[in-house]
Amino acid sequence: MTQYLLTRDTAAKYLNDKGFKTSKTSLARMAMSGEGPKYALARRKAYYKPEWLDEWLENYLKPYSSSYAHMAKIGGVDD
Secondary structure, eight states, rough: OOOOOOHHHHHHHHHHTTOOOHHHHHHHHHHTOOOOOOOOTTTTTTEEEEHHHHHHHHHOOOOOSSSHHHHHHSSSSSS
16 A cells, blocks of 8 residues: 655645545644644644544544534533
C-alpha cells in the first residue's frame, strides 16, 4: 500500500470528497483544540495520512436513533 501525506488543504478536500464538509481553517481549529484528526508537523506544516482522516471520521460520526440525542448534543435540551 502506498503511503502518502496530505497537506491541510488537500486533507480538507479529501474529507469533502468523503461527504464531510470542512475546510483547511476548520482542520486548523480542530488541531488547536485537540478535536481533529491526527497529524504530523514537518517544517512547521501539518500533514495528514488518509488512514488517520478515515479513522477520525469513523470515530467522529456516531449514529443516533432519536432526535432527542441530536438536540442534547447541540445544546437544545438541558441534561
